[in-house]
Amino acid sequence: MDETVAEYIRRTVLKIPRDEIKTMLQKWGFLSEAQLQNINFHQIKENISQEVVQLCEENCADIKQAAVLDIIYNHIYQNKRMWSVYQMNKKGEETEIFDLTDFKKKIKRQLRTALKNVTINFREYEDNAIWIRVAWGTPYTKPNQYKTSYAVYHSQTPYVFISASVFRSNLPLLCQALVVATSYQDIREMELRGHSLSSLKDIVFRRYSQNFQTHCPRPLQERNVAPENVDLRIIRENKTEKEKIERVNWEVFGHGPQPKLEFAQYKLETTFRSDPKMHILDKKEPFRCMVKFSSPNLLESLKSLAPAGMADAPLSPLLTCIPHKARNYFKIRDKKDLLPGGFTSP
């Protein structure tokens, strides 16, 4: 077995948390059940990985099998990577039957014609997701297995989710290959990025809970499970106001859990306007700002601002439009026409 392959397998196993190693090797299916029984999974990871490498040696593993193990790891720990969303479009309305074998052949051909040294692997998952792993080399060097790009294509949709690696210069090549292999016309990067691949899918596939205008939420009194404080001396002064804020919030954000995004970025190029009495900075030029919101779960966080008293309800459409518009990068300029307070986002 090639030494680089052995080292690569060793390092991949070391990345896996100890309790997960056995399950992942079973999913991989390259080592037999009998071989797996012989490994002591209670020792330190260094030793486990050594034993795995030895067994792979017996089975004559090559880079293809090692790559499959890497795909399995990255599929389970997909949230460790940063994903960008790409959308393809086609001119006509003809829908072609998707042929997986043809697709794979075309991808390989496209990439290998352009760049001799690439390692390309595929794996299909549920909900029509095709995972494509590409390890990039140069005309003079072998592919670097540690610098890989991943593309996840859902065959019934025009969307591809790409986690590029350090070699961003290879992205156009990958995009071109995808367009050719899927018979679309072109591909563009959407302004949507995040770590949670499933949340990005929820947003573009519209799988998160939408707020339907006809839906009437149950009155708050029914929803309130916790027993009311029986002490009649305690009165909540702004009870109606609080309930109004809650209701407006629910209308805007919907009832279900929000898709998980980590940040939203706004480049503001609007003019500065303040209280006219103060004569502050009456300039026509834009007041240039960059605002970035970050949170472990941004949309849930924004949803809780109005009830916490830190924001008006409803929250600004600039924030609430994130799932509908499927983007978290914005450029905001003034509306050029009538309404002085409005904004457009191109």
Next chain:
Amino acid sequence: MRREGRSNGVRRGAARGRAGVRPWRGQRERPGGGRAWGGCPGAPALDGPEPVRAQAPASPGAAALPGKRDPQRTAFLLRKQWSLYSVTPLYRFCEARLRDYGRQLGAFIAAERQKGLAVEVGVELDVKVAVSCLPDLKGSEQDQAALLLQLSTRSPTSKKNSEDKVVWLGWFCCVAGDELSENLPEDFTCLPLFLVHGAERYTAIVGGWFQKTFDCYFRRLTISPLSLSWMAAMWAGCKEDKATSAMELLFSVPCLPQPLDISYAIHAEDAKALWDTVQKTPGEITQEEVDVFMDCLYSHFHRHFKIYLSATKLVKVSTAIASAHSDGIVKFFQSQYLTGVLMLLTELAISQIQ
């Protein structure tokens, strides 16, 4: 010959929102008004009853100090992350005995290492201590010269003539600290601000030695959102020649189910333009002006996002001049403003001590 007055651009009082009068300051407080801080750091404030002191110096931050200031000598202080401490006055510290102190501190560190503290796993290194003065970092003649401590190690495997590796830097300073220093009894030295860059284990040991030797007390210096907004206003107004980085304010909202951080960065020119329309008198800043400046930024933000930044916590301010974090961490980016920023930080350290 015109006598250079003290560039004491600092005035305390109701301006900074603290109600009480500090006991040993007597009646220096001015009711209402709230003039405080010279305009661009380093410029003197214009007082009511007291006569106008020296002109605002041409180069901001160059306090009225005789002799030339060499930016090269303090260049090593720039672009490093410094953790801040306030230090109570040192008892019987003698500037002439610096080499003694260096030796004693070195011996103390060696002893602590014998005890098993301050040891890097598996590495036996001799720690050398260098103690020196930084005379450039003074606000006025009355200030004590800054004191620099440098801990360096030399790997036993390296060659004889190789350079020592600096592993820890700490310096005490006092810039325009008259408020504290002029009321001190004889034997006390006023160096209220301590900045450190390096491993915490060394900081603990050096601090321990100073506390033991000079009967002083170190405390982490935190910076309130109020002080941070002052820094934002002051630094936004400073003149910059070349295209500079934006003014960035970082707000934190920790008490939500999912914590939220908001970074609000404004183009440096636009921030300065805004400050210039707010500031009424050059060379002078008032609390009201800082409030108006911040309110403008908050309302511009609210107009877009409907979020009240005033309800969140300002935790960091970063400009082309310096950056400061509420945990008491600063970075200096420009030599010419170094003294000005230190003046501000000295003031904060003194407030924390008193």
